[in-house]
Amino acid sequence: MYDYLIIGHGLAGAILSQRLLEREQKIMVLDQPDQNHSSTVAAGIFNPITGRKMFKTWKADELFPELNSFYPKLESKLESNFFHPIGVYRPYFAIDDQNDWEAKKSDEKFYAYIDKTATSHIEAHQLHDPHGGLFLNQAGYVNILKLLNANKKYLIDKGCYQETMFYEQDLKSHSDHLSFGDLKFKKIIFCNGIMAHQSEWFHWLPFHPVKGEIMDIEMGKRPKTIYNRGVFILPFENQSIRVGSTYKHHFDDMQPTEAGQNELKEKLSGLLNETYQIKGSRAGIRPATKDRRPFIGKHPDNEHIYVFNGFGSKGVSLIPECSKLFTTYLLDGEALDTEIDISRYYSHYPTKPKN
Numbered sequence: 444m445y446d447y448l449i450i451g452h453g454l455a456g457a458i459l460s461q462r463l464l465e466r467e468q469k470i471m472v473l474d475q476p477d478q479n480h481s482s483t484v485a486a487g488i489f490n491p492i493t494g495r496k497m498f499k500t501w502k503a504d505e506l507f508p509e510l511n512s513f514y515p516k517l518e519s520k521l522e523s524n525f526f527h528p529i530g531v532y533r534p535y536f537a538i539d540d541q542n543d544w545e546a547k548k549s550d551e552k553f554y555a556y557i558d559k560t561a562t563s564h565i566e567a568h569q570l571h572d573p574h575g576g577l578f579l580n581q582a583g584y585v586n587i588l589k590l591l592n593a594n595k596k597y598l599i600d601k602g603c604y605q606e607t608m609f610y611e612q613d614l615k616s617h618s619d620h621l622s623f624g625d626l627k628f629k630k631i632i633f634c635n636g637i638m639a640h641q642s643e644w645f646h647w648l649p650f651h652p653v654k655g656e657i658m659d660i661e662m663g664k665r666p667k668t669i670y671n672r673g674v675f676i677l678p679f680e681n682q683s684i685r686v687g688s689t690y691k692h693h694f695d696d697m698q699p700t701e702a703g704q705n706e707l708k709e710k711l712s713g714l715l716n717e718t719y720q721i722k723g724s725r726a727g728i729r730p731a732t733k734d735r736r737p738f739i740g741k742h743p744d745n746e747h748i749y750v751f752n753g754f755g756s757k758g759v760s761l762i763p764e765c766s767k768l769f770t771t772y773l774l775d776g777e778a779l780d781t782e783i784d785i786s787r788y789y790s791h792y793p794t795k796p797k798n
């Protein structure tokens with residue numbers, strides 16, 4: 444009998460599988476990879492200071508130290524190389540930003556995340572950055588597809604992975620365990636990304652799916668770091684350069700669109716000051732939530748059923764820390780932070796009508 448059945452091997456299921464194996468739990472991971480492409484499409488960027496107003500991201504002081512130690516350890520365990528802390532260069536919008544960030548540079552709230560500042564162009568006119576900008580530390584990207592492939596191989600070698608579709612109607616409840624086909628297990632954890640939206644167990648959680656599109660381009664000089672202002676330019680591992688992303692709350696399919704590509708071209712024209720060629724594009728749906736916080740915890744009506752989801756556009760930075768907290772919740776009975784615990788939405792759960 445397995446301790447845990449994990450549904451989904453995106454970034455959430457993959458990292459959680461490692462956390463549970465570290466604690467010597469017996470697990471099985473089921474994944475049907477074509478059910479969504481969020482993890483495989485994602486740029487994989489982690490960046491502690493984001494947005495037009497350059498705010499420190501939620502819980503950065505916990506998330507960033509954790510991710511910076513977690514991914515290198517996972518690389519050694521999986522004998523793979525997917526963690527690239529190459530930093531982010533964020534050009535200023537206006538000259539006033541210079542004074543602002545010169546002051547913040549020595550503020551202890553930001554100190555750990557600022558590598559250096561520039562007060563004029565950093566590359567001979569490759570970018571529209573006449574006022575210079577900010578170089579961020581503890582930032583970079585994870586090649587998620589490479590991580591998933593390495594993790595899948597690891598799980599297969601340990602007999603902990605099956606490529607198969609999980610159907611909720613085939614989940615059976617017994618007195619002391621659950622079963623799905625021949626698999627018997629004590630608990631089930633849904634890491635099924637946006638598919639949870641349609642789930643009998645978790646559809647009542649306020650998911651807020653957001654479609655995103657990314658382009659691959661070729662350009663003259665390859666950047667050494669990630670450029671980010673309104674749009675990112677990411678020098679990805681295998682020589683391709685990724686540009687993204689769009690955010691669409693209303694959409695009909697998962698395909699890249701001409702409108703998405705035009706939006707990226709428009710944004711790119713505000714940042715990049717040289718010609719480029721588009722080589723391809725891709726799209727996926729982010730498992731985002733209405734309150735922008737993850738959905739983690741126990742089903743209100745069934746103590747054997749759990750969810751680990753809702754990582755939106757920040758899975759790379761959220762999942763290492765959240766998986767650590769979730770594992771201590773499951774195995775040591777530690778309470779979850781109320782901001783991530785789905786108990787904050789138990790009042791949304793539709794109780795069954797009484798006969």
Ligand SMILES: Cc1cc2nc3c(=O)[nH]c(=O)nc-3n(C[C@H](O)[C@H](O)[C@H](O)COP(=O)(O)OP(=O)(O)OC[C@H]3O[C@@H](n4cnc5c(N)ncnc54)[C@H](O)[C@@H]3O)c2cc1C
Pocket residue numbers: 450451452453454455456473474475476477478479480481482483484485486487488489607608609610634635636637638654655656657687688689726727728729730751752753754755756757758759760
């Ligand atoms: C365009 C785009 C760009 C992004 N860029 C970034 C970025 O730069 N940085 C960042 O941190 N995040 C980024 N993200 C978000 C990131 O992709 C997510 O936060 C994260 O990957 C979510 O992982 P997940 O495992 O929760 O979900 P998913 O990746 O969706 O994984 C769920 C898995 O469950 C499987 N599954 C679902 N239902 C079933 C079933 N019934 N049976 C079997 N298997 C099932 C799916 O096939 C899938 O493999 C981006 C997303 C998009 C779309």
